[in-house]
Every structure is written in C-alpha cells, then in structure tokens.
Amino acid sequence: MNRLHKTYIETILPALKKEFGRENTLSIPRLTKIVVSVGVGTKEDNHDKALVSVAEQLAIITGQKPKKTIAKQAIAGFKTRQGDVIGLMVTLHGDRMWEFMDKLSSIVLPRVKDFQGISNTGFDGHGNYNLGMTEQIxxxxxxxxxxxxxxxxxxxxxxxxxNDVEAKKLLVLLGVPFAKVESAS
Incomplete structure (x- = not known):
C-alpha cells in the first residue's frame, strides 16, 4: 500500500468524516482516477516520431502504456481530419493512481519554476480538478x-x-499545495 493511500485511510478519512458529519465511509470523498494527457496535434513535420517520443515519456512518467486519442471530427482551423491521432492519454487507477498523486504533490509541483501553489480555479463544479502543466521536464x-x-x-x-468544496478539502488534506487566496481588505 502506498504511503499516501495509507495516510488517507488512517488520518484523512476519519478527519473528513468528522468535518462533514457523516457516518457512512463510502459517502466520504476519495480519489477515483487520474487522467494524464498530452496533445501532439497534426501540424508537426515528424508527427509519428513525436507520437513515439511522447508515448515513451508518458509511460516513464505514469508507469503505464498510453492510449492514442483520436479526433472525433474534422476541424479545418487545426488542420485535423476525423480519425487523426491528436494526442495520447493514460488513465490511472488503484496503486498507480496513489503513487502518481504522491509524486505530483510532494516532488513534481514544488519543482515548478516560481511555484506559488496551484490555482484555485481548476475545479469543474462536480468535484474534479484540472491542472495544466507547461513542461514535462x-x-x-x-x-x-x-x-x-x-x-x-x-x-x-x-x-x-x-462539489468543489469537498474536493478541495480532500486535495488539501492529501498535500496538494494550493495558492493562497488574497483577501480584499
């Protein structure tokens, strides 16, 4: 069992139960999955070489072979046709998900240049968080x-x-560093 998963079960789960006033453990927010995706596009000269390179990097980062994402419809502005491979994605569950989350919050995010915490606006209204990273290095x-x-x-x-409030509380307890919100006073 991963260090972060063990912490979730032993300390975070009881804390969330107490804070939200719920008896049922299954009603407490938990991580379901983590999806990591990279867009490659179709404009590159060496599109096939770029796909292979990105696939190797995603496999190294996540520990899992990526799946190709395919354009559902043609978009002239992006010069894509229906059926073109436009990126790669990996969906993580279970132990790999917990390992990736632990690595993301404790190692990767602090290595970002001029890091002040991740944005509070990445929530989608349904308890999911989207984080865009500008570089894979x-x-x-x-x-x-x-x-x-x-x-x-x-x-x-x-x-x-x-909702987003429960999701943010879960992520904060999991060690995700959010940016400080400045109060208007």
Missing amino acids: VFPEIEYDKIDRIRGLQVTIVTSAK
Whole structure:
C-alpha cells in the first residue's frame, strides 16, 4: 500500500468524516482516477516520431502504456481530419493512481519554476480538478537531454466529491499545495 493511500485511510478519512458529519465511509470523498494527457496535434513535420517520443515519456512518467486519442471530427482551423491521432492519454487507477498523486504533490509541483501553489480555479463544479502543466521536464524521471522538445501536459484528478468544496478539502488534506487566496481588505 502506498504511503499516501495509507495516510488517507488512517488520518484523512476519519478527519473528513468528522468535518462533514457523516457516518457512512463510502459517502466520504476519495480519489477515483487520474487522467494524464498530452496533445501532439497534426501540424508537426515528424508527427509519428513525436507520437513515439511522447508515448515513451508518458509511460516513464505514469508507469503505464498510453492510449492514442483520436479526433472525433474534422476541424479545418487545426488542420485535423476525423480519425487523426491528436494526442495520447493514460488513465490511472488503484496503486498507480496513489503513487502518481504522491509524486505530483510532494516532488513534481514544488519543482515548478516560481511555484506559488496551484490555482484555485481548476475545479469543474462536480468535484474534479484540472491542472495544466507547461513542461514535462519537472518530472524527475524525464532526462532533459533525451527529449525532442518541451511539451505541456494535462492532469485531471477525478474525485467522488459531490462539489468543489469537498474536493478541495480532500486535495488539501492529501498535500496538494494550493495558492493562497488574497483577501480584499
């Protein structure tokens, strides 16, 4: 069992039960899955080479083989056709999810240049959090010399929380560093 998962079961779960005043353990917010995705697009000259490179990097970062994301419809402005491979994604569950969350909150986010905490506006209204990262080199597994170019990636943290307040409380207790909200006084 992962360190963060053990902490969740032993300390965070009872704290959330007490704070929300619920008896049923299953009604307490928990992590459901984490989705990590990278868009490659179709404009690159070496599109196939870029896909292979991104697939290797995503596999190293997440410990799982990525799945291709395919364009559902043609968009002339982006020069995509229906069926084009436009990116890669990985969906993490179970132990890999907990390991990735632990690594993200304790190692990766503090390595971001000029990091002041993640934005409070990344919630979607249903208890999920979306985090965009501008470069993949903040992950310790990625070697700077072996990447073809710096790419951004999207991390979606899906929780069982019914609203954003519960989700934020869960993520704060899991150690996710949010930016301080300045009060207007």
